[in-house]
Amino acid sequence: MEYMTVRNAALAAREAERTLGIAATEEKNRALRLIADALIGNAPAILSANGEDVERERAAGMTAALIDRLSLDEKRIAGIADGVRQVAALPDPVGETVGETVRPNGLEIKRVRVPLGVIGMIYEARPNVTADAAALTLKSGNAVLLRGSRSARRSNEVITEIIRGALSKTAVPADSVILLSSESHESVAELTALRGLVDLIIPRGGAGLIKSVAESSRVPVLETGVGNCHVYIDRDADPVMAENICVNAKVSRPSVCNAAESFLFHRERPDLLVRVCSALRERGVTVHGCPETVALFPDAVPATEDDYFREYLSLDAAVKVVADVGEAIAHIAKYGTGHTEAIVTENDGTAEKFIREIDAACVNRNASTRFTDGGEFGFGAEIGISTQKLHARGPVGLRELTSYKYVVTGNGQIR
Amino acid sequence: MEYMTVRNAALAAREAERTLGIAATEEKNRALRLIADALIGNAPAILSANGEDVERERAAGMTAALIDRLSLDEKRIAGIADGVRQVAALPDPVGETVGETVRPNGLEIKRVRVPLGVIGMIYEARPNVTADAAALTLKSGNAVLLRGSRSARRSNEVITEIIRGALSKTAVPADSVILLSSESHESVAELTALRGLVDLIIPRGGAGLIKSVAESSRVPVLETGVGNCHVYIDRDADPVMAENICVNAKVSRPSVCNAAESFLFHRERPDLLVRVCSALRERGVTVHGCPETVALFPDAVPATEDDYFREYLSLDAAVKVVADVGEAIAHIAKYGTGHTEAIVTENDGTAEKFIREIDAACVNRNASTRFTDGGEFGFGAEIGISTQKLHARGPVGLRELTSYKYVVTGNGQIR
Numbered sequence: 001m002e003y004m005t006v007r008n009a010a011l012a013a014r015e016a017e018r019t020l021g022i023a024a025t026e027e028k029n030r031a032l033r034l035i036a037d038a039l040i041g042n043a044p045a046i047l048s049a050n051g052e053d054v055e056r057e058r059a060a061g062m063t064a065a066l067i068d069r070l071s072l073d074e075k076r077i078a079g080i081a082d083g084v085r086q087v088a089a090l091p092d093p094v095g096e097t098v099g100e101t102v103r104p105n106g107l108e109i110k111r112v113r114v115p116l117g118v119i120g121m122i123y124e125a126r127p128n129v130t131a132d133a134a135a136l137t138l139k140s141g142n143a144v145l146l147r148g149s150r151s152a153r154r155s156n157e158v159i160t161e162i163i164r165g166a167l168s169k170t171a172v173p174a175d176s177v178i179l180l181s182s183e184s185h186e187s188v189a190e191l192t193a194l195r196g197l198v199d200l201i202i203p204r205g206g207a208g209l210i211k212s213v214a215e216s217s218r219v220p221v222l223e224t225g226v227g228n229c230h231v232y233i234d235r236d237a238d239p240v241m242a243e244n245i246c247v248n249a250k251v252s253r254p255s256v257c258n259a260a261e262s263f264l265f266h267r268e269r270p271d272l273l274v275r276v277c278s279a280l281r282e283r284g285v286t287v288h289g290c291p292e293t294v295a296l297f298p299d300a301v302p303a304t305e306d307d308y309f310r311e312y313l314s315l316d317a318a319v320k321v322v323a324d325v326g327e328a329i330a331h332i333a334k335y336g337t338g339h340t341e342a343i344v345t346e347n348d349g350t351a352e353k354f355i356r357e358i359d360a361a362c363v364n365r366n367a368s369t370r371f372t373d374g375g376e377f378g379f380g381a382e383i384g385i386s387t388q389k390l391h392a393r394g395p396v397g398l399r400e401l402t403s404y405k406y407v408v409t410g411n412g413q414i415r
Numbered sequence: 416m417e418y419m420t421v422r423n424a425a426l427a428a429r430e431a432e433r434t435l436g437i438a439a440t441e442e443k444n445r446a447l448r449l450i451a452d453a454l455i456g457n458a459p460a461i462l463s464a465n466g467e468d469v470e471r472e473r474a475a476g477m478t479a480a481l482i483d484r485l486s487l488d489e490k491r492i493a494g495i496a497d498g499v500r501q502v503a504a505l506p507d508p509v510g511e512t513v514g515e516t517v518r519p520n521g522l523e524i525k526r527v528r529v530p531l532g533v534i535g536m537i538y539e540a541r542p543n544v545t546a547d548a549a550a551l552t553l554k555s556g557n558a559v560l561l562r563g564s565r566s567a568r569r570s571n572e573v574i575t576e577i578i579r580g581a582l583s584k585t586a587v588p589a590d591s592v593i594l595l596s597s598e599s600h601e602s603v604a605e606l607t608a609l610r611g612l613v614d615l616i617i618p619r620g621g622a623g624l625i626k627s628v629a630e631s632s633r634v635p636v637l638e639t640g641v642g643n644c645h646v647y648i649d650r651d652a653d654p655v656m657a658e659n660i661c662v663n664a665k666v667s668r669p670s671v672c673n674a675a676e677s678f679l680f681h682r683e684r685p686d687l688l689v690r691v692c693s694a695l696r697e698r699g700v701t702v703h704g705c706p707e708t709v710a711l712f713p714d715a716v717p718a719t720e721d722d723y724f725r726e727y728l729s730l731d732a733a734v735k736v737v738a739d740v741g742e743a744i745a746h747i748a749k750y751g752t753g754h755t756e757a758i759v760t761e762n763d764g765t766a767e768k769f770i771r772e773i774d775a776a777c778v779n780r781n782a783s784t785r786f787t788d789g790g791e792f793g794f795g796a797e798i799g800i801s802t803q804k805l806h807a808r809g810p811v812g813l814r815e816l817t818s819y820k821y822v823v824t825g826n827g828q829i830r
Contacts, residue, residue: 018748022771101793107782109792114774116804195630199804215610220635220805241827248829333433355822356437359529367522367825376830377524377821378516389531389614389818390635391806403804406792407770410782412656414663415791 001157003181006145006190010197013118013143016173021115021141025092027171028139032088034166036081039131042162043077049154050127057151070125070152080131083381087135090380093399094141108409113402115141117199120191121383122147122213124205127155133202134163134177136383140401143176145198147191150182192217202396204384207311222392224384227257227339228311229369232328232354234345235266239275241366242344246276248368249342251283255313257385258340258372262308262318264328270296277319285315292321308335325350329357336360338387340372361387361394416572418596421560421605425612428533428558431588436530436556440507442586443554447503449581451496454546457577458492464569465542472566485540485567495546498796502550505795508814509556523824528817530556532614535606536798537562537628539620542570548617549578549592551798555816558591560613562606565597607632617811619799622726637806639799642672642754643726644784647743647769649760650681654690656781657759661691663783664757666698670728672800673755673787677723677733679743685711692734700730707736723750740765744772751775753802755787776802776809 004012020028039046050072058067072080099111119142123129130146137144148156160179167174180187192201195218203213207226214221231249233242249260265273277287277297287293288307289300300319307318308331322328325343332341342364343354351365362372372394374382379397386392392400419427435443454461465487473482514526534557538544545561552559563571575594582589595602607616610633618628622641629636646664648657664675680688692702692712702708703722704715715734722733723746737743740758747756757779758769766780777787787809789797794812801807807815 018772021774103791103793107786107791114804117774215633218630220803238827244827244829252830357433359436359532360820362821362823364823365825367823367828368830370830371522371823371825371828372821376518376522378518388635389529393818394821403808405775406777406787406809408777408779408782408786410780410786412653412659412781413786414659414783415667415785 004178006180006187007194007197009145009178009180010118010194012175013145013178014197016175017115017118017141017143019171019173020138020143020176021094021117023141023172028092028141029088031167031170031172032084032135032139034169035131035135035163036084036088038162038166039077039081039084039159042158043074046072046077046155046158046162047074049158052154053152062151066125070127072127072155076128080128083132084135087139087381090139090398092139093402098404105413106411107413110407111404112407113399114405116401116403118143118145118197119401120145120147120198120201120219122188122191122201122203122205122209123149124209125149125151127152127159129204130156130159130179131163132381133383136381136398136401138172138176140398142401145178145180145191147180147187148182153182156182188213189216192219195219202383222384222386222396223388224386224396225257226311226337226387227259227385228262228309228335228337229258229260229340229342230262230264230332230336231260231342231344231369232264232322232325232332233266233269233272233276234325234343234347234350235268236347236350237269237272237344238346239272242272243276243279245342245344245366245368247279247283249370250280250285250317251315252370254315257311258370259313260317260342260369261310261312262320262335264320264322264331267292267321267323273297273319273321280317283315285317287317287319289319290321293319311337325354329354332358332360339385340364340369342367342369361385419593421595421602422609422612424560424593424595425533425609427590428560428593429612431590432530432533432556432558434586434588435553435558435591436509436532438556438587443507443556444503446582446585446587447499447550447553449584450546450550450578451499451503453577453581454492454496454499454574457573458489461487461492461570461573461577462489464573467569468567477566481540485542487542487570491543495543498547499550502554502796505554505813507554508817513819520828521826522828525822526819527822528814529820531816531818533558533560533612534816535560535562535613535616535634537603537606537616537618537624538564539624540564540566542567542574544619545571545574545594546578547796548798551796551813551816553587553591555813557816560593560595560606562595562602563597568597571597603628604631607634610634617798637799637801637811638803639801639811640672641726641752641802642674642800643677643724643750643752644673644675644755644757645677645679645747645751646675646757646759646784647679647737647740647747648681648684648687648691649740649758649762649765650683651762651765652684652687652759653761654687657687658691658694660757660759660781660783662694662698664785665695665700665732666730667785669730672726673785674728675732675757675784676725676727677735677750679735679737679746682707682736682738688712688734688736695732698730700732702732702734704734705736708734726752740769744769747773747775754800755779755784757782757784776800
């Protein structure tokens with residue numbers, strides 16, 4: 001495949017965005033439905049390209065877990081197409097009036113949502129991100145530059161060509177979705193240097209990728225997805241609820257960012273620690289505990305300082321005994337990543353303190369950390385979970401991919 | 416005065432912010448009123464320090480305009496104190512619930528405003544910014560690191576000491592407001608490198624300062640205040656309104672960012688061009704015109720390409736004849752800075768096209784560009800006008816200095 005240079009791609013995306021950004025909702029939805037149809041209709045071409053990727057990477061020694069993330073089959077393609085159709089069905093955020101006031105001098109001031117502009121996505125192995133990201137950015141009126149993983153390059157090429165082919169039958173310019181070469185790491189450096197041409201960079205992948213992009217980019221970055229999530233089990237926790245929430249938060253899908261990694265227990269409730277740790281152990285979880293934890297639950301292995309910083313993404317959990325909710329809050333302030341922090345307690349005062357003092361995108365009382373998700377929040381779809389405070393925090397759906405402008409209407413007012 | 420290192424100042428501010436961020440509204444308001452009283456009560460000390468700054472800079476050859484910006488007198492100090500009292504009277508954005516939903520599984524999800532954290536302000540000569548910024552950040556629960564101009568250092572030192580002295584009588588920690596040394600340029604580089612310790616940098620000053628901070632900072636930056644604002648006078652403009660708006664936009668205060676710099680006229684209305692240019696000329700404005708403008712209005716001097724990019728901030732205006740609203744929009748897309756763009760027209764269709772297609776913080780119909788201002792928008796006070804799309808756009812008031820967190824309340828929900 002012929003690739004544009006990164007700069008030319010950005011210029012082309014910017015030009016496309018001028019049309020896409022003001023496209024009618026129905027035109028964007030039609031484009032999305034055509035994309036979904038084309039993905040299904042061209043499934044054999046996607047599977048063949050994906051087969052090339054999988055074969056090459058398997059031969060190169062990619063782990064089975066990563067091969068699984070890379071692999072597509074008919075069912076997964078149907079799922080991707082379904083996702084695109086769901087985005088078509090969501091309300092269009094662009095043009096929505098989100099505030100309105102009439103000033104004493106008669107000026108009418110409206111705050112209206114507009115697209116951000118050109119978004120650069122930098123992501124790792126999974127080729128479904130290519131279609132997911134294109135659908136979300138298109139619906140929110142943003143052009144997208146996709147910089148996928150080299151290991152998925154053939155899959156990404158074919159998926160992008162299918163999307164662009166579908167767009168060519170609509171009023172949405174094909175250059176609204178452009179795949180960048182993944183041949184060298186240079187394209188990431190070039191993309192993140194285009195301040196002024198690219199409006200936002202969203203890295204999606206491991207903590208290393210996100211950190212390196214965030215620290216080097218000159219374009220503003222939306223940091224997503226690093227979750228060292230905690231559950232604090234308070235003295236006044238309900239034992240059954242504590243067990244259910246901890247098991248769900250750790251075990252239901254350990255590899256995702258909203259899975260819990262650390263559990264903190266109130267010192268006066270050793271019974272809760274033993275109960276929860278036993279339940280975790282039964283599901284295959286290795287408990288890495290502080291000395292008090294190991295004394296109460298001898299199956300635990302001793303935790304190092306490093307364990308409390310880790311996002312395991314595996315069947316491992318760090319456990320610590322704390323004196324009270326204040327120590328739990330201080331521990332989370334030190335080790336947390338600002339993603340999701342939960343408390344299990346029946347005590348309203350304790351819950352209020354935790355909710356007020358914890359600085360994280362989501363603070364949960366008596367609910368699993370696993371609920372931090374665009375679908376679970378009712379956003380319909382998301383492009384990631386923001387762990388930063390600027391612009392958007394928590395699940396990033398269509399609305400969070402927009403900015404706003406003020407429309408000021410007068411009849412000749414001067415100041 | 417003894418200064419902390421930039422890093423230690425950031426650590427101290429971060430620690431202070433943990434208390435300030437959850438301080439009660441009444442405690443913050445009491446602190447602000449005490450600050451206002453202390454500024455008035457210590458006016459002689461401020462005036463004496465300001466006198467040192469003014470004398471030193473005058474001897475060093477500072478221009479009269481800059482000396483005026485640097486100078487304080489009793490009236491200006493009273494104005495600063497009044498500004499602080501006004502911030503005390505504004506509603507507290509922190510803790511406000513800005514969205515609420517109950518999911519089908521019974522989870523209650525609230526979006527609650529929280530402070531951003533630690534804000535670094537980098538600003539030029541005017542010492543009133545020291546108190547203005549401290550008041551706005553304090554009220555919005557953010558700690559602030561102030562990096563003022565070297566030329567105002569004694570004034571800034573005394574004002575900061577007065578603020579910290581007032582805070583020491585309250586529950587708001589004095590380290591919520593810390594002045595950084597302005598001795599060397601190094602402190603700017605150090606401050607903008609503290610990603611993770613500082614949450615946001617706001618540069619306030621000329622385009623050069625803002626550009627250099629935005630391009631080098633590793634901490635996210637809120638770009639403010641560069642305004643190459645246009646007024647497009649359409650074929651269907653009311654002549655009196657066109658004249659009034661153009662004169663007001665250009666002449667009422669030429670040195671501010673919401674003053675107009677460029678005027679575009681529809682080719683079919685030479686009468687409007689002549690009328691407006693004559694009115695501007697009468698008020699001392701030099702018109703820099705395209706060849707068509709010069710032919711119609713011989714007092715105009717020929718404009719260079721550079722004139723259309725310039726933010727004059729003076730009694731100069733760039734003027735160009737365009738074929739229609741489409742060419743006006745294209746011109747603004749090329750030369751504008753995304754601050755405020757206005758159209759004067761009685762034609763609804765033309766106005767709608769302009770409003771939809773112009774990409775700027777504020778798009779005005781039949782109103783002067785000078786209205787882009789926190790006070791005029793009803794925000795009560797502002798820290799600047801954002802010209803970027805991420806996080807906040809347009810006037811940045813208390814609300815725009817906050818983020819949010821999701822508070823998720825359940826009764827044992829798991830996924």
